Amino acid sequence: MDASKKFDLSRLRFFVRELMAPNPDIKLELRTQHFLPNFCEGKMIINLVMIAEMLALVISLVMPVPSIFFSNYFEALFQISIFVQWIALACAAGLCLSRTYLTRLPNHMALITAYLILLLITFLVNECAVWVLWWTGKIASPRPAWYAHLHFQNLSISAIINALMLGYFLTKQELKQRTISEAQAKMQALQSRIRPHFVFNAMNIIASLTRSDPKKAETAIEDMSELFRMMLNEEETLVPVNKEIDVARKYLALEELRLDSRLQVTWDIGKFPRKAIMPILTLQPLLENAITHGVEPLPSGGAVSVTLWEEEDIIKIRITHPAPKQKKKDIGPDIDSALENIKQRFHTYYGDRAKIRWERQDNRFIISVSLPVRDIM
Amino acid sequence: MRILIVDDEKLARDRLRELVNDIGGHTVIGEGRSGNEAVEKAAELNPDILLMDIRMPGMDGLEAAMHLMGMENPPSVIFTTAYDQHALDAFEVNAVDYLLKPIRKDRLANALVKARKLTQKQLKEINEAREEQQERTHISVHMRGNIRLVPVTDICYFLADSKYVVVRTAQEEHLIEDSLVNLEKEFGERYLRIHRNALVARAFINAIEKNPSGSWQVSIKGIDKKLDVSRRHAASVRRWARNKSSD
Secondary structure: OOOOHHOHHHHHHHHHHHHOOOOOOOOOHHHHOOOOOOOOHHHHHHHHHHHHHHHHHHHHHOOOOOOOOOOOOHHHHHHHEEEEEEHHHHHHHHHHHHHHHHHOOOHHHHHHHHHHHHHHHEEEHHHHHHHHHHHHHOOOOOOOOHHHHHHHHHHHHHHHHHHHHHHHHHHHHHHHHHHHHHHHHHHHHHOOOOOHHHHHHHHHHHHHHHHHOOHHHHHHHHHHHHHHHHHHHHOEEEEEEEHHHHHHHHHHHHHHHHHHHEEEEEEEEOOOOOOOEEEEHHHHHHHHHHHHHHHHOOOOOOOEEEEEEEEEEEEEEEEEEEEEOOOOOOOOOOOOHHHHHHHHHHHHHHHHHHHEEEEEEEEEEEEEEEEEOOOOO | EEEEEEEOOOOHHHHHHHHHHHHOOEEEEEOOOOOOHHHHHHHOEEEEEEEEOOOOOOOOHHHHHHHOOOOOOEEEEEEOOOOHHHHHHHHHHHHEEEEEEEOHHHHHHHHHHHHOOOOOHHHHHHHHHHOOOOOOEEEEEEOOEEEEEEHHHHHEEEEOOOEEEEEEEEEEOOEEOOOOOHHHHHOOOOOOEEEEEEEEEEEHHHEEOOOOOOEEEEOOOOOEEOOOOOOOOHHHHHHHHHHHOOO
């Protein structure tokens, strides 16, 4: 039941933070997140008091007035409010005190235990109320005629309200959990999108090199390993810009072996603050796109240019490559859908703060990306 | 056996050549880097077997194989590919020889022994099984047992004769065995039907004119010849012309 334990929290931290709320505290919340809200918090108690007051209002409206208890509506509302607030606050105190214990239980056990605690508290507050009335002389005996009826009535109301509330908390948490796991699954799928075509072609090239140029083959295997390590990495989602550039270069080295003189790449890298980071495998898929859609379809190949710089806390990336006419559609998904995918991935990380645009200018395709520079968490 | 190797990657060609030499009993008589080169070299060198990559720039392996079918004595073709799930399934179904990259020596030796000739039907089915079907980039024309590739972009019009179809480029005329219905199906976006017997490249249409007798004619860029528009197609041809001029 406790699904939150199954997730790799360190990986989740960052984009859950982005997904749920741009509040740095939420990552700590997530570690201990439980379907029961924290009733030790002032905000939660204020919410509770307000809900309890509404309940008191409803009860006083359905009460017959005048009755043995109250002579008019205002008195009824006043006394019922006090009584309901007592129960509500006592319940909050009960859940606050038992929180450390409850959060250690599996969800269904915590649910049942919390429910029983809440009913017990209702019973005790009821009993106290009767004793107070007797002690102040309002009633003649601590066991008046309506004693059993009072307990029955109040416990029933408490049972219904508490069941509704706990049910609500549980559903809400499950929904939240599902959103998180969906986002995570989607991101993993996007991250591990290695094109099989690239892998097997590269392996074939390496097999060829082992005979003709063992040194080059060795380097190629090292580059390949590095690339795989990045793609299989589940811990890190954000890496320093320089590391990302390094991996992109390794990828290009492999493609250069394969495409030989058909691929020319020019780099222009500006200065980056040491702390500038970007999502893992941001550059590589952009370059892979440039090669599959811009260079490979041309018999004589083409040039890819990569420019990276930092400008007012924004990482700017600009990639241009030839834009051959898309007469053949056998090169997998077309360029727009491939870039849409990357856009989607940025959205998971940055929300609306990342931008990616692409356009065709004369015979070249230009892709511009801006990402916020972030401090490493 | 005499073998022709076709792959756009040099190192991939090197590997095939080395493996063929290791196996022994065969000679590599040439190499090509694209589908176009495959057709040209095959026509020139007459190999027994073609080892050909599917994905290549320009003309791909499947299209090259289709053109080769028209040779008097077409070579057996063994396709090589890194990954193309849909095509592979079709290869299995149609019993076409293929090798997966990285190429293994034992597999290659095996394939060379039992290399088979392809049929037009097999190729058609493989093309249909691919995710995105594609039109040919060239039309192959046979001249005295030889093959000539005419880029589709150079063709001004197709004109159906009784038994053949005339393929007209700015410079020359060729005869092919095909039907206008098939050509229209394959290149429908590029060509406009103006008559029961004529498909004209939209890019080559110069003007649509009315001649003194009241019927319509299409004049074609670069060619001093006008083609008749049939009464049945006049409306659609004029509609196309109107849309084009309003663009």
